[in-house]
Amino acid sequence: xxxxxxxxxxxxxxxxxxxxxxxxxxxxxxxxxxxxxxxxxxxxxxxxxxxxxxxxxxxxxxxxxxxxxxxxxxxxxxxxxxxxxxxxxxxxxxxxxxxxxxxxxxxxxxxxxxxxxxxxxxxxxxxxxxxxxxxxxxxxxxxxxxxxxxxxxxxxxxxxxxxxxxxxxxxxxxxxxxxxxxxxxxxxxxxxxxxxxxxxxxxxxxxxxxxxxxxxxxxxxxxxxxxxxxxxxxxxxxxxxxxx
Numbered sequence: 596x597x598x599x600x601x602x603x604x605x606x607x608x609x610x611x612x613x614x615x616x617x618x619x620x621x622x623x624x625x626x627x628x629x630x631x632x633x634x635x636x637x638x639x640x641x642x643x644x645x646x647x648x649x650x651x652x653x654x655x656x657x658x659x660x661x662x663x664x665x666x667x668x669x670x671x672x673x674x675x676x677x678x679x680x681x682x683x684x685x686x687x688x689x690x691x692x693x694x695x696x697x698x699x700x701x702x703x704x705x706x707x708x709x710x711x712x713x714x715x716x717x718x719x720x721x722x723x724x725x726x727x728x729x730x731x732x733x734x735x736x737x738x739x740x741x742x743x744x745x746x747x748x749x750x751x752x753x754x755x756x757x758x759x760x761x762x763x764x765x766x767x768x769x770x771x772x773x774x775x776x777x778x779x780x781x782x783x784x785x786x787x788x789x790x791x792x793x794x795x796x797x798x799x800x801x802x803x804x805x806x807x808x809x810x811x812x813x814x815x816x817x818x819x820x821x822x823x824x825x826x827x828x829x830x831x832x833x834x835x836x837x838x839x
Contacts, residue, residue: 596708597834599715600733600765605749606720608739609772611639612800614717616819617737619809620827622674627712630667633680634687634729635719641679644670645807654683656703657690663703664710672809676711688723701732722756730757733765735833737826739772739794742784768833770794770826792826795819 601614618631633640633653655661656678667676684690691699704714718729729736740750750769757767771788775781775796785793799814806813811820 596704596711597713597734598704598732599713599830599834600718600729600736601715601739602718602726602729602733602736603720603738603740603749604722604726604753605746608741608746609794609800610720610739611635611643611717612803613737613739613770613772613794613823614715615640615643615803616809616811616823617827617830618675618715619672619811620823621713621715622672623811624824624827625713625831626674628710629675630678630707630711630714631670631675631717632678632714633717634684634725635680635717636682636685636687637719638680638682639804640717641677641681643803643807644672644675644677652683653679653681654690657684657687657699658694659699659703663707671807672812680717687719687725688721691724691728697727698731700728704732722753730765735830736765736767737830738767738769740769740791742771742774742778742781744780744784747784766833768792768830792822792829794822794826 601610603610618629621627621629651661651666656663656666663678667678670677719725738750740746769791771785771791771793773796774785774793795818797817797819799810799817799819810817814820
């Protein structure tokens with residue numbers, strides 16, 4: 596099992612959109628037994644995948660008063676399951692601090708390792724205790740970055756934080772998200788980082804919540820679908836290299 600965290604210290608960067616579509620790619624393009632774990636109390640990924648209310652409180656899973664397997668639900672995407680979020684994890688940073696278990700998230704994922712090939716984490720924004728849990732738990736951090744000065748600054752801050760607090764920690768793969776080629780600033784930002792993958796802005800992404808589906812399910816020829824598939828191929832290669 597390999598784990599991929601879709602994480603950013605900044606909100607509004609397309610994190611959940613990327614999480615759902617990468618999970619779709621893992622299950623459909625790579626035929627991996629995939630779990631998407633929604634750790635964001637806004638529960639957007641849970642809503643998009645049409646799971647409704649979780650079978651059990653998301654907080655109970657973190658506290659280990661409930662087996663994670665008892666809270667997992669199947670989605671309409673073959674091979675993709677969901678461990679949903681709800682308002683009970685609104686104070687997730689506080690909960691992790693109270694538990695005082697620095698590798699709680701890693702331990703929980705280890706419990707699921709026999710059931711899944713890939714676990715993707717849709718993480719809440721921030722650099723608190725939840726971020727530290729994610730850094731310790733994931734094999735790779737995929738960080739969506741809007742092609743703007745502030746978003747790139749946030750990426751640099753997280754990278755520096757890892758260097759100071761978690762030496763030799765999980766590698767980060769920055770990804771330009773919501774890139775609009777019509778904007779001069781976006782073009783300049785992507786040109787400055789030619790090695791970063793780019794997920795374009797597309798109207799198809801706005802339909803995910805209404806359709807309760809990944810973009811690849813209803814817009815297979817969308818530029819976003821092509822970009823996500825290419826990004827997932829890159830992630831698989833990175834994971835294979837890390838495991839070698």
